[in-house]
Amino acid sequence: MANGILSRLYRAFKRFDQAVDILLGRSLPPGHLLAIDCNALSHVQPTIIPGRSLKDILNDAILWAVPKKRRTIEKRLNRRFGVPKYNWKPHVPKTNIIMCRKCGHDYEVNTLCGYCYEKVKLETKEFKE
Numbered sequence: 001m002a003n004g005i006l007s008r009l010y011r012a013f014k015r016f017d018q019a020v021d022i023l024l025g026r027s028l029p030p031g032h033l034l035a036i037d038c039n040a041l042s043h044v045q046p047t048i049i050p051g052r053s054l055k056d057i058l059n060d061a062i063l064w065a066v067p068k069k070r071r072t073i074e075k076r077l078n079r080r081f082g083v084p085k086y087n088w089k090p091h092v093p094k095t096n097i098i099m100c101r102k103c104g105h106d107y108e109v110n111t112l113c114g115y116c117y118e119k120v121k122l123e124t125k126e127f128k129e
């Protein structure tokens with residue numbers, strides 16, 4: 001236990017000594033900070049397209065409209081379902097619903113009766129087995 005405390009103190013003093021050296025300019029920072037090759041950055045040439053300024057690029061780009069503020073859930077629901085104050089979207093009754101001749105359930109025109117379809121689906125499944 002005493003050995004562990006001593007090694008911790010040794011490491012702490014070592015780090016403090018390194019920090020003081022760095023602050024006074026006597027040594028370089030620890031190794032992992034030296035991993036960056038600063039010379040490589042000077043060789044990189046910026047890609048400049050001649051005759052294309054930032055203004056030209058922005059003129060060619062498509063800038064999408066972005067909302068500046070978030071709409072509250074109340075306003076979103078009002079816009080979606082309609083409120084007399086904003087935009088009135090009254091409920092319109094469906095007139096294209098007819099009754100199935102076989103089973104008596106209701107379904108939309110130009111679609112299959114849902115109940116009959118389920119019955120046929122079950123029969124087909126039984127045939128396959």
Ligand SMILES: [Zn+2]
Binds near residue numbers: 100101103104116117
């Ligand atoms: Zn039916």
